[in-house]
Amino acid sequence: MAARLSAEGVRNVALTWVDNAGITRVKTIPAERLAAAAERGIGMSPVFDVFTSDDAITASEHLGGPDGDLRLFPDLERVTSLAAQPGWAWAPADRYDQLGLPHPACQRQFARRMTERAAAAGLELRMGFETEWVVTRAPAGHPAPGRADEPLDYPCTGPAYGMTRVVELSDYLRDVTEALSVQGIDVLQIHPEYAPGQFEVTTAPGDPVRAADDVVLVRETVRAVSVRHGLRASFAPSVVAGEVGNGCHLHTGLYRDGTSLHRSPDAAWGLAPEATAFLGGVLDALPALLAIGCPSPASYLRLQPSHWAGVYQCWGVENREAALRLITGAPDDPDGGHAEIKTFDAAANPYLAVGAVIAAGLHGIESAAQLPPPQTGDPGALGVRERARRGIVRLPATLTEAADRLEKSAPLHEAMGEVLHGAVLAVRRAEEAHFAESEDDAIAAATRWRW
Known part of the structure; x- marks a missing residue:
């Protein structure tokens, strides 16, 4: 080699x-x-x-x-x-x-252990990530990073999701796609997103460890292509406080003997009992999983109601405001039936993310977890009493609250082990303390170029 x-x-x-x-x-x-x-x-x-x-x-x-x-x-x-x-x-x-x-704290081996634990139960998981980033023109010289008043020079000015952005940056996007293809990454979509200068690339699902490897390679490839075009890429959860941030949604599909467990014709929502229990376990664990998938104080600037970030602990069929979205897909699409976790962002260690989700899902199967009725519409548009009546609660709104839930999660503690679990919590507590007195603008500025 x-x-x-x-x-x-x-x-x-x-x-x-x-x-x-x-x-x-x-x-x-x-x-x-x-x-x-x-x-x-x-x-x-x-x-x-x-x-x-x-x-x-x-x-x-x-x-x-x-x-x-x-x-x-x-x-x-x-x-x-x-x-x-x-x-x-x-x-x-x-x-x-x-x-x-x-x-014992190797996150990649944790992801592999959880994949093997699922395989021992006869389950195959196929996972993939959506990667969002914001691109700006690289500044002249080397200004000190982390200033809240740092001017951001966006290289495209077209509307959200607009073809204008593709035209303005067609050479750049072509080079991103070509570089990923040459490196063996199967790109499903690449397109403009909502925020200024924001784009998204979706890659094909695969083995969970490979999916985590792929998202690391995708980010660094986008970063490298950006540099070659005189641009700068940010994958931070909040590039500018108050604007739509960058997510990194995790898609998960379950299979047994090569057959999708999301395509059972006689089951509610097409979910086989194991898939229902797995997703029920993930939904139950979401408050603790936020400390894995949303690991920075900046993550909670992004997690705002009615922003398609999934801030309420609920699920829905093709509902982009639900934290857990069931995707039915086209009938003849072998990867069409799967679920998407909307809350996660690119500050997350992807190996921790896939491993922790698998652990939560397997615990759901062991405990025969169930899914409540699916949510339709935006839960943020409901009144407080109506959300309470439906059993819909807000997911943690701060890293402190999420870390507290992770600390108390026995299934995730067992799966991660004492050393890894303790290291993750130590880092979360240190991040909390560092930004405890910071305003939103300062948090976004300080973390803008860290991911």
């Missing part, structure tokens, strides 16, 4: 992992060192598990401080030459200790 990469002109390989603050971190090696890295790993500190989004370092009961070392092993099946970064390749990495044992 190293010889092949060399023949392709690749000189360096980026080995990435995603920390608990959702930041993609990296170690890079010369291509000729790939074999050694695959055999013996690359050294790295375990302290990265308690990094926050602003590169501060906190601590948990098990992690923190200067001591210890881990080994970073590239997944050779995912080594990819980067179309928008000539001379570079990329591979996601798994983390082990120096004795070769899995690092």
